[in-house]
Amino acid sequence: MLRCTYCGAPLNISRKVAEAALQALDEQGLEHFDYPCPRCRKINKISRRALERLAPRRGATTQNQA
Numbered sequence: 155m156l157r158c159t160y161c162g163a164p165l166n167i168s169r170k171v172a173e174a175a176l177q178a179l180d181e182q183g184l185e186h187f188d189y190p191c192p193r194c195r196k197i198n199k200i201s202r203r204a205l206e207r208l209a210p211r212r213g214a215t216t217q218n219q220a
């Protein structure tokens with residue numbers, strides 16, 4: 155579970171959002187996705203690695219996480 159860096163609120167980033175974010179990062183050549191906190195509205199920088207954990211790409215991982 156990702157949390158806001160500023161206020162600690164949980165950031166509920168869905169798999170769909172994470173997938174779209176990864177695509178945007180690829181297109182723009184960025185390493186961090188700007189995600190506004192739902193509580194304090196500050197921008198959290200979500201790393202590509204964290205997004206990949208939320209939306210594992212097919213074939214990229216063989217882990218079975220329920």
Ligand SMILES: [Zn+2]
Nearest residue numbers: 158161191194
């Ligand atoms: Zn916050």
